[in-house]
Amino acid sequence: MNEPVWEEIANERYEDFWGPFDARFEFGARHQKPGSRILEPIPSVTFDLSPLFTDSPVTFAAGQAAVNAVALFAMTQAFPAGERLLALDWQHVSHWYWPHRRAVAEDEIPPIDVFPNGDFYVFLTEDMTEGTFGHPWERTLCVFGPRLMPRLVPLLAGWLPIRRSAS
Template identity: 35%
Template sequence: MISLLAGLYDRRVMDEPVIELSGAEERRVWDRFYEEFGFQPGTRPAIKEPIASVTWSLATLLDEPGYERLDRLVAVVEQGLSSCVGPSGTLFALDWQHPSYRFAPQKAGGPGQPAWPLSPYPDGDYHIYLSEDFRMGSFGHPWEESLCLFGEELLDVAATEVDKVLGPSIRRAGKAVGPA
C-alpha cells in the first residue's frame, strides 16, 4: 500500500510541482520527524541536531533595510537543497501547525513556476525542509532565531555560503561553538 501511495505521489508531483500533504501523510511525516529528531516545540534547541549539522543565528538577518541578506540566504539554501535532491527528487516542506507539502524543487521557484512552499527563514513557526529519506534538510527555529542545516551533502554545498551571509555558526553537531 505504501509503495502504491508513493507511486501516486510521484505521478502527481510530475504534474503538480507542489502538493499539500493529505492528513494521513502529514501525520506520518510529522510523527517520523518528532521521533527521529526528538522534536520538542518551545525548547532551545528544539531538535536533536544531527552530527552532520551546523546552526547559525538569524538574530541580525533583518537588521539591514531591503532584506538583501535574507534573499541571499533563501537562494543559497534553495540552491543547496535543489542540487542535493537532483533533477527528479522531491522534498517535504513542513510548517508547524499549518499545512505541509511535498514538492519538486527543480519545478518550483523559477519563472512561470509555482513558488517554493515556505522559506528557510522561520517567520513565526518552525519551518523545515526535509529530503524524503530525512538524511538532509533545514530546520528554522522562530523563537531561537536560528537556522540549522543538516546532512553532509547539503553542508558541503551550502555551509560556506551561509557563513558568508550569516557569519560564524553558533552550533556544530548540536554543540555550542565558542568565540573565535
C-alpha cells in the same frame, strides 16, 4: 505543461509527517544545547539568523530572500532531478517540494520558506537524513546531511555567524 514545484499533501494528519520527525529529532524536547528544539544531527551546522533582524525592514527582507534563494539553490545542487523533499510548516499544511522544477516555475510563490519567519520550517529528504530546520524564536537555521551540507554551509558561512556545529 510544467510540473508543479510544490504539491500540498492532501489529507495529511500531524502524525503522518510531524510524528516521524518528532521521533527522529525529538522535536520540542529539552536538549543539551540552549534554545535548540531538536536533537541536532551529527554532523550539522546551525547558523545564527539574528543579524538579519534589524530595525531596517529592507535589511530583513533582503536577508530573508537571500537565505531562501541560497538554500533552494543549494538543494538543486545537492539532490538529483526527480527527488522530492518534504516541506513542513509547523501547525500548517505540509508540502512536497521538487527543487529541480523551480527553474521552470520561477513565478510560483513558495508556500513554505527555509527562513523561519514566525514558524518552524523544515525541509527534509524522505528518509529524514538531510535537510534544514528553521527555528523562529531562536532565529537559527540548522543544516544537515552529507549532500546538502557541502553545498549550503559554504554559501551561508560567508555572511552569517555559526551558532553551533555538531560533528
